[in-house]
Every structure is written in structure tokens, then in C-alpha cells.
Amino acid sequence: MMRQNLTRTWELIWTLAKTDWKVRYSGSRLGYLWAVLKPLLIFATLYTVFSIPFGRGVPMYAAELLIGILFWNYFAEGTSTGMQSLFAKGHILTKVPVSLWTIAAASTLQVTLTFLLNLLVIIPFVAAQPIILRLSGLLLFLGSCVLTAMLILAISLFLAPLFVRYRDLKQLWEVLLTLGFFVTPIIYPPNMTPERLRHVLSFNPMALLIQSARSGILQPSDMSLLPLLTAAGMIGMIFAASIYIFQRTAPTVSEYL
Amino acid sequence: MMGTPIIHVRNLTKSFPFPHARSRSLHDALWTRERPPSPHERLDALRDVNFSVRPGEFLGIIGPNGSGKSTLLKILTRIYPPTTGTVMVQGTVSPFLELGVGFHPELTARENVFLYGTVLGLSLIEIRHRYTDIAAFAGLEQFMEAKLKTLSSGMQVRLAFSVAIHVPADILLLDEVLAVGDAEFQERCFRVFARFKEERKTVVLVSHDLGSIREFADRIILLHQGSIVAQGIPEEVIARYRELQWERRQTDVPTKERRFGDGKAKIMRVRFVNDGGQETTVFHANEVISICLDVVFEETCEQPVFGLIIHDAHVRNIFVTNTHWQRVDTDRYTAGELVTVEFRLPNELEVGRYTISPAIAHRNLRSFHDWREHVGAFFVDRPFDTGGMAHFQHDIRIFRASPQGSEALSFPIQKNAKATAT
Known part of the structure; x- marks a missing residue:
């Protein structure tokens, strides 16, 4: 019975994610190709502009930038989509009883599918570098991915019921994401972080995750578990808080849809 | 269960x-x-x-x-x-x-x-x-x-x-x-x-x-x-x-009441009463519709005529009656006297809303003491709406024609008519 329920829940999340993913690219000429094309184009733009001021003296700037962009895009899209997930599924939620967390989970999964496609882009960049990949490094990278997914889900659970009530969150969140993009070492190397921002940044889980993802692939010989573990601790706490708040905000969501 | x-x-x-x-x-x-x-x-x-x-x-x-x-x-x-x-x-x-x-x-x-x-x-x-x-x-x-x-x-x-x-x-x-x-x-x-x-x-x-x-x-x-x-x-x-x-719906409809007369007798109130003696505004199939006029006399009146019109929703006169046509002896009333006039009729109306216009006239039928148009409304409810204007109490019978085909065909209408009459 328990197992049957688990299968059903998984099938529900998977079906919701899959259909959303299909819908997202349906009607566009290039279809799923956009999933790969978009981060590449953003990368090309940012690289053209920022490789001069920030790229000097950074041996693998292109690869670092790309990984940073992929992770940040994943986070930004995941949280934005997640925030709007309940609202977007209003037509279902007002007619069928669905546990709301599955909707948020489906949106995270949907964005994760895109992210996984994106990761293919990294391959040629890494191949171009004189690096020997290590299993431990790949695991560190994988761990960063999983923790990013968890962070996205946690923030989605927190924001989605609030967004149903306060649509302003969308504007606010966009601004915060832009701010986040610049205070996270994505386009500039971590050592160029302004002094007064350093201690703030140590509380930025995305900075830690990007750092460990980069080191896992690009410096497997010189990597540390510490950023990942710190991030894991933070994300654990964020997750717990999100669930606590979600349980209080979720029951009345359908009344606002 | x-x-x-x-x-x-x-x-x-x-x-x-x-x-x-x-x-x-x-x-x-x-x-x-x-x-x-x-x-x-x-x-x-x-x-x-x-x-x-x-x-x-x-x-x-x-x-x-x-x-x-x-x-x-x-x-x-x-x-x-x-x-x-x-x-x-x-x-x-x-x-x-x-x-x-x-x-x-x-x-x-x-x-x-x-x-x-x-x-x-x-x-x-x-x-x-x-x-x-x-x-x-x-x-x-x-x-x-x-x-x-x-x-x-x-x-x-x-x-x-x-x-x-x-x-x-x-x-x-x-x-x-x-x-x-x-x-x-x-x-x-x-x-x-x-x-x-x-x-x-x-x-x-x-x-x-x-x-x-x-x-x-x-x-x-x-x-x-x-x-x-x-x-x-x-x-x-x-x-x-x-x-x-x-x-x-009743509260939705604006009252288009019109009233005239010399005021020697006044219709104070109209009530609709069902079989159970209770006031109602809805009558169901097979009920008796009872319409009561509470009347007060301001002056002495001899043999006044009490009348009533029932209109349907399109303000057509569906039913008209009065005590003169029905040859009811209405007696003599003195000033200050209160009477109730009750009209009773079987509910043979179709589903819908009906308004009534009651009146009190002088015995010569030339002048009115009180005439109140559309002073009250009641409703008729039935299990279904036939679309007709009335629903008379009736029955329907079916007679098989006799086995000798030619004979049966020659006088079925007459035979049926006889059968219904019995």
C-alpha cells in the first residue's frame, strides 16, 4: 500500500513535470534545442563582455563561467517557476484534490530536466581543458546538483503559497535574483569578491554550491568537501523552515486561486 | 440503507x-x-x-x-x-x-x-x-x-x-x-x-x-x-x-398595482390559503386554490358584487368571476363591518406565476367601491410544465377496436364518445 502510494506520487510528479516540459517548448521552431541554446547564448554574451576585466589570470575562466551560469540559471529558473507553480496549476487545484507539494516538486523536476540537458554543454568545454576527471570530483559535482535541486524545492515550497496571495513577489524575486547573480561569484572569480561582501557571501549557499561544482570538475586534485557540507547544512535548515511555513500556508491556497 | x-x-x-x-x-x-x-x-x-x-x-x-x-x-x-x-x-x-x-x-x-x-x-x-x-x-x-x-x-x-x-x-x-x-x-x-x-x-x-x-x-x-x-x-x-x-421571483417583480373606487368598501388584504388552511403563495397539483379578500365597509352597502380576475404572467385574463354571475346572495353590510370573501377553485392552472385583481362593485355593476389591480401574486407548481395554459382535471382512455376490422373502423369516434360519457 505504502509502496503503491509512493509509485503513484512519483508518477504524478513525473507526469506533471513531463507535460510541463513538453508544453514549454511546444510551438517553438527549435523546440528542446532551446534548452541547450539559451545558456550557451547567455554564456557567449557574458564571456564577450566580462572575459577582459575578469578573465585575466583565471586559467579556466570560460569553463568556470559556464558552470556558474548553468547553476545560477538552474536556480533562478527553478525558483521562479516554482514560485508560480501553484498559481499556474490553479485550474487543476480548484477542481481536483492534489497534494500541493507534488506540484512544487514537479516544477523543480521540470526545470531539472532542462538543467540536465544543459549539462551536456559542459562536456566540450571540459574536454578542451587539460584535466583528468576523478570519480570523487564527479561525485562532488553531482552532490552540488542535488543540493541545488533541494534548495530550489525548498524555496519553491516557501514562495509558491505566498505568490498565490501576493503577486508582487514576482517582481521582487526578479530583482533579488539579479542582485544574487552579481553578489555570487559567477562572472568574476571568488577572490575578486569585495572585502565587505565576503562574510555575507559565506551565507550564500549558491556561491558555495557553484564553488564546489567548479572544483569537482575543474580542480579535482585540489578540492574540498567543506563548501558542500556547509551548503548542505544551510539547505537542510532552509528546507525545514520551508516545510514548516508551507504546512501553514498551503491549506488555504485553493481559496485564493 | x-x-x-x-x-x-x-x-x-x-x-x-x-x-x-x-x-x-x-x-x-x-x-x-x-x-x-x-x-x-x-x-x-x-x-x-x-x-x-x-x-x-x-x-x-x-x-x-x-x-x-x-x-x-x-x-x-x-x-x-x-x-x-x-x-x-x-x-x-x-x-x-x-x-x-x-x-x-x-x-x-x-x-x-x-x-x-x-x-x-x-x-x-x-x-x-x-x-x-x-x-x-x-x-x-x-x-x-x-x-x-x-x-x-x-x-x-x-x-x-x-x-x-x-x-x-x-x-x-x-x-x-x-x-x-x-x-x-x-x-x-x-x-x-x-x-x-x-x-x-x-x-x-x-x-x-x-x-x-x-x-x-x-x-x-x-x-x-x-x-x-x-x-x-x-x-x-x-x-x-x-x-x-x-x-x-416575487420580490423581483415590481408591483404594478392600480387602484380606484369610491371607497365605500375597501379590500384591505388578499390571502392565498391552501388545503391545510395555511397561507401560502405556491399551489401544487391537485390542491384547491383559496383566495380570501379581507374587506372593510366604510358605508352601508346592499348586495355588493365581489369579483376577481386571475391574470397569467403575460397579464392575460385567465379566469374571471363575480358573485353576480354566480348568483351569490351577498347580503347587507353596515359601516365598520369586516368580512372575508373566499373564492375557491380547483387548481387547474399550468405552472407559472399568476396575479389577481379583486374588486367590489355596486349592485348595479356601474360603479366600483374598490378595484385593485394585481394586488397579489401566487404560483402554481407541478411536477412538469406542459407548456399549455391550463391543466384541466381529466383522464385519458384507450379502447381497442373490435377484431372485425371493417366494423370497428366505421364508428370508432361515436363509440369512444359514448364510453367517455359513462
Whole structure:
């Protein structure tokens, strides 16, 4: 019975994610190709502009930038989509009883599918570098991915019921994401972080995750578990808080849809 | 009916904040001081609702728009939480709420079946298993690979309903299914309802279609302004619903009363009384309509004439009578005397609203003491509306022609006429 329920829940999340993913690219000429094309184009733009001021003296700037962009895009899209997930599924939620967390989970999964496609882009960049990949490094990278997914889900659970009530969150969140993009070492190397921002940044889980993802692939010989573990601790706490708040905000969501 | 209730609702109240009181922007939430919502800013969609449904029962819910029917179904479906009170639903539920469903127009009909099925709690294997049946019931076998948006809205609803009834649930909650389809779809729904009844499935059906609710429901709940005003066997509750509709409509109609006369006698009040001696505004089939005029005399009157016209909704005179034509001895009255004049007639009127214009005239019929046009209104309710103007008490007989064909053909009309006369 328990197992049957688990299968059903998984099938529900998977079906919701899959259909959303299909819908997202349906009607566009290039279809799923956009999933790969978009981060590449953003990368090309940012690289053209920022490789001069920030790229000097950074041996693998292109690869670092790309990984940073992929992770940040994943986070930004995941949280934005997640925030709007309940609202977007209003037509279902007002007619069928669905546990709301599955909707948020489906949106995270949907964005994760895109992210996984994106990761293919990294391959040629890494191949171009004189690096020997290590299993431990790949695991560190994988761990960063999983923790990013968890962070996205946690923030989605927190924001989605609030967004149903306060649509302003969308504007606010966009601004915060832009701010986040610049205070996270994505386009500039971590050592160029302004002094007064350093201690703030140590509380930025995305900075830690990007750092460990980069080191896992690009410096497997010189990597540390510490950023990942710190991030894991933070994300654990964020997750717990999100669930606590979600349980209080979720029951009345359908009344606002 | 046996077994413990499968749905049990106790003291259920559901209130919503009024739309204007619901802060939609962060600005409002942050800058307006949090104050306890005053009772004026909350709307009770349901008020102290109590009922239970036993396994295998077919429950109908009726009520005017905005009476809380859909809210009730949403609470039973667990889409809305109750504000106060308890709601217990045992078993799995398959809901079909509101017009349209959680479908995605960009996906194919087939993909939508899988999406909607999983949302309703079916596993993918179960959906694959039932897929052919679902498509067949919706009558859309050839359209399953088409994008949903290319199907007509009727087709979409058919598909959704088809998925909903193929979910192996203990309880079906259906909201206005009949309002959305064409006649053929309705026919299909009726067959499903009949099957549900046979299978002793528990069904809660919200509908405006009184005919079908009467046919299928074992019991009906009538909601009005969020409260249950009647529940019980279909006939009685539907009659009560009709009364409610009439009452509402009555208050809607502006009174076009016109009055004239010399005032020697005045019609103070008009009352409608039913068989049971109670005042009413609704008369049912086979009742006697009693119209009472309470009259006061201001001066002495000898043999006044009391008269009455019944008009239909189009202000046609349906029935006219007076004491002069009926040769009623009306006697002599002195100033200050109070009398009641009662007109009694069998209810042979068709379903509808009727107004009356009573009058008191001088015995010479040339001058009026009081003439009041459209001073009161009553309603006639019957199980069905024939579309005619009247419904006379009558019977219909059928006589077989005699076996000798030629003989029978020669005088059937005469023979029938004789037979009816006896």
C-alpha cells in the first residue's frame, strides 16, 4: 500500500513535470534545442563582455563561467517557476484534490530536466581543458546538483503559497535574483569578491554550491568537501523552515486561486 | 440503507474574506495594520451545515446560484478546508467539479487523459488499462491524437467526465455535469447514473436539472444562502425549492398595482390559503386554490358584487368571476363591518406565476367601491410544465377496436364518445 502510494506520487510528479516540459517548448521552431541554446547564448554574451576585466589570470575562466551560469540559471529558473507553480496549476487545484507539494516538486523536476540537458554543454568545454576527471570530483559535482535541486524545492515550497496571495513577489524575486547573480561569484572569480561582501557571501549557499561544482570538475586534485557540507547544512535548515511555513500556508491556497 | 455514513458533515461553516478585504499586494499586507477581520468582511458561504451520506446513496444537492453548492462539494473533495466544523469522508473520491477541467489545451487528448488520470490518483498502468474505455465513452476515438484545443468544448468536457467516471472511487462528486453536454451526452450520463445506482455507488450530484435529480436521487438537500433549508425525499425538497424560486421571483417583480373606487368598501388584504388552511403563495397539483379578500365597509352597502380576475404572467385574463354571475346572495353590510370573501377553485392552472385583481362593485355593476389591480401574486407548481395554459382535471382512455376490422373502423369516434360519457 505504502509502496503503491509512493509509485503513484512519483508518477504524478513525473507526469506533471513531463507535460510541463513538453508544453514549454511546444510551438517553438527549435523546440528542446532551446534548452541547450539559451545558456550557451547567455554564456557567449557574458564571456564577450566580462572575459577582459575578469578573465585575466583565471586559467579556466570560460569553463568556470559556464558552470556558474548553468547553476545560477538552474536556480533562478527553478525558483521562479516554482514560485508560480501553484498559481499556474490553479485550474487543476480548484477542481481536483492534489497534494500541493507534488506540484512544487514537479516544477523543480521540470526545470531539472532542462538543467540536465544543459549539462551536456559542459562536456566540450571540459574536454578542451587539460584535466583528468576523478570519480570523487564527479561525485562532488553531482552532490552540488542535488543540493541545488533541494534548495530550489525548498524555496519553491516557501514562495509558491505566498505568490498565490501576493503577486508582487514576482517582481521582487526578479530583482533579488539579479542582485544574487552579481553578489555570487559567477562572472568574476571568488577572490575578486569585495572585502565587505565576503562574510555575507559565506551565507550564500549558491556561491558555495557553484564553488564546489567548479572544483569537482575543474580542480579535482585540489578540492574540498567543506563548501558542500556547509551548503548542505544551510539547505537542510532552509528546507525545514520551508516545510514548516508551507504546512501553514498551503491549506488555504485553493481559496485564493 | 445500511452501514455507517461514508460522508459525515457536522456543524460545517465556511467563510471567505470578501474580495475587497482580501489583500492581494504586499504593500497592503505590510502597510495596513493587521486587524481582526470584522464579521462584515467575511462572507459565510456555508452556515452550520449538517448531513451524512450512507454508502450506496445517491444524494442530490439543489439550490439557487450562490447558495453554496459548489463550495460544499469542494470541501467534500478536500479542496477547501472547513472554517469550523468537521467533515469526514471515508474512501476514495473522484470529483468532477465546475465546467471544464484541469486540462491542457496544448497537449493531445491522449496526453491529457494520462495527465488528468494521474492527477485523479490513477496509476499509469491503470490508465493504460482503461484508456480504450475512456476514449470510447467520450466518443472521441478518432480524435485522441489531436491537440485538445482543436476539440470543441463539449468534447473536452466529455473527455474529462469520461476520465472521472473511470476512476475506481468509492464516492463520486459531480457538479453540474448535465449542464455542459448535448442531448446525447446527457443520455450517456443518465446511463452512467443508472449504472452507479445499480452498483450501489455513492454519488453526490449538484444539478439545476430537477427532472434528472428527481429521477436518480434517493435524497435531496436544498441549500439556500449557505444553509440547508430542506432535506429529504426528492418530491418534497423539489417542491420546497420551487417555492423558494417563486418567493425570490416575487420580490423581483415590481408591483404594478392600480387602484380606484369610491371607497365605500375597501379590500384591505388578499390571502392565498391552501388545503391545510395555511397561507401560502405556491399551489401544487391537485390542491384547491383559496383566495380570501379581507374587506372593510366604510358605508352601508346592499348586495355588493365581489369579483376577481386571475391574470397569467403575460397579464392575460385567465379566469374571471363575480358573485353576480354566480348568483351569490351577498347580503347587507353596515359601516365598520369586516368580512372575508373566499373564492375557491380547483387548481387547474399550468405552472407559472399568476396575479389577481379583486374588486367590489355596486349592485348595479356601474360603479366600483374598490378595484385593485394585481394586488397579489401566487404560483402554481407541478411536477412538469406542459407548456399549455391550463391543466384541466381529466383522464385519458384507450379502447381497442373490435377484431372485425371493417366494423370497428366505421364508428370508432361515436363509440369512444359514448364510453367517455359513462
